[in-house]
Amino acid sequence: MEDELIIALPKGRILDEALPLLAAAGIEPEAALFDDSSRALKFATNLPGVSLIRVRSFDAATFVAFGAAHIGIAGNDVLMEFGYSEIYSPVDLGIGRCRLSVAEPAEQAKDDDPRSWSHVRVATKYPNVTRAHFAGRGVQAECVKLNGAMELAPALGLTSRIVDLVSSGRTLVENGLVEVEKIADVSSRLIVNRAAFKMRAGEIGALVERFRQVAGDAAAA
């Protein structure tokens, strides 16, 4: 088992976008991965010694940071939030594109001047990024950690602002919110555990190179 190579994939939308890239890089998962009713968490691939695990997006980064998985796919939103020093992200896969933004009720945004803020209350899944972002401009952010449905927080008076991923912006509009500030552009990255990158340089280096080509081809297309 020592030599098994584990790739951590995030569940959901990113997984659907990632599978064609994996296929192009020569990694074909067993059929059970595509079966949503399957309760399996670990899957074999066409490559002997290479397995996939399917976990929550934040957990993909954690598995890789600790070396429990060697390679993974994670958005830079997750990487920024954890700030794990043991993760390399050598390939921008160009999938899962969105942005991490501050949003607030449209009503409030009308006469809100961010320059005069000293303290903000923010509902977010990203307390570390949020605190660092606001601290960087001299504003103290009190974060309420939520795991989903951030958009409800302002409407119900939990917090006046949220920090969340925005892609089309439709969810924000439907909840009467407007994006007031972009914190970062987000896309999914191929991530590699630092020790694995060194200790299995040949094998992992070749795989990273394949993903670089695949991502490059996809970007060029």
Next chain:
Amino acid sequence: MTNAITQGLLPEGLRDRLPPQAEAAANLLRGLLDSVAAHGYERVQPPLVEFEDSLVGRLGSARRQDLLRFIDPVSGANLALRHDMTGQVGRIAATRLAHYARPLRLAYGGPVLRVRGDQLRPERESIQAGAELIGRDSVAAVAEVLQLAVEALTQTGLSGLTVDITLPQFVGELAAGPWPLAGARLADVQAALDAKDIAALRSVGADRYDALISAAGRADAALAKLAALGLTGRLATMLDDAAAVIAALGDTPATLDPTERHGFEFQSWIGFAIFAAGVRGEVGRGGAYTIVHPDGREEPAVGFSLYVDGLVDAGLGEVKHRRILLPLGTATEAGTRLRAEGWATVAALDDAGDARAFRCTHVWNGVEAVPL
């Protein structure tokens, strides 16, 4: 809300080592130090606590907030617990042993403490062992130190060692010379390179440095890719010197990473990290650096630190003792003889002794050792 401190609870990041790991830790530390002592590295033992000011601002030293600090009731000065012994050894070399001939070879080992752990390594106390060669940082000096680190680790029973060579000044030299950063800040480029984050590298407009990320990997291939960049002067010398150090490693697999800093910020021309099969993270690291003397004079040095706890956690250093129960009334001479033969004897003080409960493997029946 504060929870009452229950009996036996230790502060976060601290732990007791019990049998047999406590003995394994001591064995490993002794084994590592014996290995380096055999190469002429003499042991020094700096104190656990020093003046805060002498721990801060030294090489390898943390920022003030990374140290556990307190006010000395005796002197009224701020004291701090050491978080790393390398700087202390540098202080000794630059002061009390400044008059010793160079190169000066020193070794050390003991506990260090950092004020907070992180998610990946929650431990706050750890055992550090190391050796420093002071007065040289030539290829020969680096090769000696690196070979010594590999030998000391191999001697503990560790296998599957990989040495990662880094060139901490390489990026700075490139930026100051042939690969100028058009507007980008060096710190941003280095941060992106540290994470091998290609997207971040592009976003600061340093796309060209991407070549360094793709060069990182197995030493032979990496050296070939870096040679193909056609660098000259000091950069070419760095690569030649790195190649010489890698050649000196012989059969030990090596990788080369021209951009990695990861705690190598204080290193000068070369740094290295050692990884091993079955141990999470690094088992040791080191490199060349500069010691600053009290008069401001700078002196080159090279050394390494090894992390004993990772070795203990990997199950190394444990000694299987033959442990024998001596029933009540066993003759003193019998015990003496058994100990001389390498047994650990456990003397019963009354009749209630169950040999197994005392973790014995044998019982003395007055004539011979009876296995349990």
